[in-house]
Amino acid sequence: MTRRHLTFTCEGATLIGTLDREAASHSTGLLIVSGGNELRSGAWSGQAQLAARIAREGYPVFRYDRRGVGDSEGENQSFRHSGPDIAAALAAFRAAAPHVARIVAFGNCDAAAALMLNAPALPIAALVLANPWTIDGEEAPNAMPASAIRSRYLAKLANPREVWRLLTGGVNLAKLARGLCSAASPTPAPAGLVEEMRTGLAAFSGAATILLASRDRTAQMFSEVWDSADLRIQRIDSASHSFSDEAAREWLHARLIEVLGP
Known part of the structure; x- marks a missing residue:
């Protein structure tokens, strides 16, 4: 497995990405979109480890720092305005691995929200959305769901x-x-960001999978405002927001491989 670091541009700013791949690899690849202000390596290098493991199984994996985060230039305008960054990363992924014909995008927390907001306009075949962020802002409320x-x-x-x-x-x-x-207390009616996420996902023509760590606070807030009968939802009994414990890590890996396909 090789790991290659490369640069690409987004609205005049130079961004840094990392491509993991085997010499002979599938025509389906995985784009990892980081959540919050997290680096492309992820918490405790979790995303880097996930990318290497997926790549060793034959699927090219691309991850990147959006504008103003980590090694990338530009102003950090939060997940709300990261659509151009995702589009630029997709273009860079295809240029670096031209044999990739189908791309699955994975995002956790507000990266999942960003994908839901922007997916209809992006050339993505499938989405894997983990613990989607539902608060209009970057700070969680103090009240427990x-x-x-x-x-x-x-x-x-x-x-x-x-x-x-x-x-x-x-x-x-x-x-x-x-x-x-x-x-x-009754669950508040969805508004603002949640409705935009719902609209974006409804307009997406590909497949979507929603992964929830049932004891994670962000996942609980999502469950409060989302249709509990949504068949796209899969849950694991875990409190790990980033799927960092062994059981959650293995579960996430298995779900990604399922979506990436044979």
Whole structure:
């Protein structure tokens, strides 16, 4: 497996990308779009390791730093304005690996949101969207999602020690009442970013897979405002936002290979 670093341009700025591939490789490739202000290597080099593993299985993998992040020039305008960066990365991927005819794009967190917003205009065959970001901004609210509060209280009720604490006065009843009220609160109607993501995904002609780590806060916020019956959703019982534990890492790898195909 070879790893090649290269440069390409996006609206006048020079961006840095990395291509991993075997000498003989499939005609389907994987584009990794980084979330947040994360470097193309990913948290604890997770994306670099994922790219190398996928490439060793015969699928070329391209990842990059968007404008203003990591090694790339330009102004960081956040995921909301990263459509041109994704388009430029796709063009650079095709130029560096011209035998690639089909590209699958993978993004976690706000990279998933960016792909949903921009996918209709991009030459992408399929999307893998992990723990999509649903907040109009870059900071998560302090309040825990109602679904997470419900899960927490259900887990407590299943624990005999917690039930005993409740029966013997070891629980703050005022705090409990506030928690139950929060858990019973109706889910807010989707608006703004979520509606744009829904519209973008509806206009995308390719296949889409949504991956959720069910105990991750960002995934829980997504579940609060998305159709729970969406058949594109697959879940793993994990709290790892970046799929960093071994079970989640293996699960993510298997899902990507499924979408990349034979």
